[in-house]
Amino acid sequence: MMNFKDRSVIVTGGTRGIGRAIGTAFAAAGARVVISGRNGETAAQVASQIDGEVHGLALDVTNADSVQNFFSAALEILEGLDVVVANAGITRDKLVMALKDEDWDEVLDTNLKGAFLCVREAVRPMIRNRSGRIIAVTSVIGLTGNPGQGNYAASKAGLIGLVKSLAQEVASRNITVNAVAPGMIDTDMLADLPEKARQVLIERIPAGRPGTVEEVAGTVLFLASDAASYVTGEVIRVDGGLAC
Numbered sequence: 001m002m003n004f005k006d007r008s009v010i011v012t013g014g015t016r017g018i019g020r021a022i023g024t025a026f027a028a029a030g031a032r033v034v035i036s037g038r039n040g041e042t043a044a045q046v047a048s049q050i051d052g053e054v055h056g057l058a059l060d061v062t063n064a065d066s067v068q069n070f071f072s073a074a075l076e077i078l079e080g081l082d083v084v085v086a087n088a089g090i091t092r093d094k095l096v097m098a099l100k101d102e103d104w105d106e107v108l109d110t111n112l113k114g115a116f117l118c119v120r121e122a123v124r125p126m127i128r129n130r131s132g133r134i135i136a137v138t139s140v141i142g143l144t145g146n147p148g149q150g151n152y153a154a155s156k157a158g159l160i161g162l163v164k165s166l167a168q169e170v171a172s173r174n175i176t177v178n179a180v181a182p183g184m185i186d187t188d189m190l191a192d193l194p195e196k197a198r199q200v201l202i203e204r205i206p207a208g209r210p211g212t213v214e215e216v217a218g219t220v221l222f223l224a225s226d227a228a229s230y231v232t233g234e235v236i237r238v239d240g241g242l243a244c
Contacts, residue, residue: 002225005030008078009224010071012036012061012118013088015046017187018137021213022085022220027052029221034074036061036088061088061114071121080129083224084122086115087137089155096150104151111155116162119177123170132175133224136163137216138235140183140243156181160235167233176232178223183239186210207240 009026013019014035023035027050036059037043043056055077060066075081089111092103119134126132141149142156160179167177184190184201190210193201202210216238222228223236237243 002029002221002227004083004221004224007031007082007224008075008080009033009083009085010036010074010078010081010122011085011087012059012114013137015039015043015056017189018182018185018213018216019085019087020046020050021217022087022137023047023054024050025214025217025221026083026224027054031083032078034077036070059088061118062109064117067114067117067121071118075125081122081125081132083133083135084119085135085137085220085224086118086159088114088118089137091149091152093148093152095148099151107151108155108158111152112158112162115159119162119166123166123175126175127170127173130173130175132170132173133228134163134166134175134177135220135223136177136179137220138163138179138181140181140237140239143181143235143237144243163235164233171232176223176228178228178232179235180216180219180223181235181237181239181243182211182216183237183242184210185216185238186212205240205242206244209240211238211240 009031011023014023015037023033027033033054040058047054047056059070138159139156141153145153163179219238
């Protein structure tokens with residue numbers, strides 16, 4: 001069920017953290033993978049460090065021309081498209097009263113519009129092939145909200161709405177569309193917090209620990225696998241019970 005030999009996979013935002021773990025997991029399962037990053041050299045360098053057939057290309061998800069050019073190049077490399085993981089995202093955290101227009105626009109343009117531009121490109125060849133898996137990486141913050149993250153929460157909640165709508169549009173074409181909602185995951189962002197602040201956050205998690213990027217990647221692979229062929233329009237939390 002988790003064998004992706006000869007499958008073609010795109011992972012946006014694949015140069016670090018969760019995205020890199022997802023690309024690594026697909027490659028280990030035999031897939032041909034293209035990861036993206038804002039900097040093409042960085043993306044290519046990261047791709048060369050991952051075992052398997054992995055390619056790195058530049059992509060600005062906020063720019064429609066960049067998205068079109070990226071997908072054109074990626075499909076030529078992969079000779080098809082089976083799975084797309086829309087993972088690229090940013091934060092610009094401030095209380096709503098302190099949010100500037102650019103803080104709002106940059107987060108919504110990257111996290112929500114960027115995902116829309118990517119899945120719009122992805123769904124076209126999938127419809128022609130009458131097969132495909134689209135997985136968006138959202139966040140439990142899109143379900144619960146969080147002080148100081150109004151822009152981020154809005155972008156991730158909007159992404160959930162996009163997933164549920166698109167799932168209904170393409171289900172008859174044998175395409176599934178789902179979302180994974182990570183909670184507190186052990187990435188560089190968490191590691192950079194002062195130890196006391198980090199412990200306070202961890203104490204909120206019923207499981208008593210942060211998640212790992214590999215645990216998020218495993219959930220993504222399940223949704224992309226044949227085992228999840230009848231799962232669509234779902235949001236699967238990977239959060240240790242944080243948002244229960």
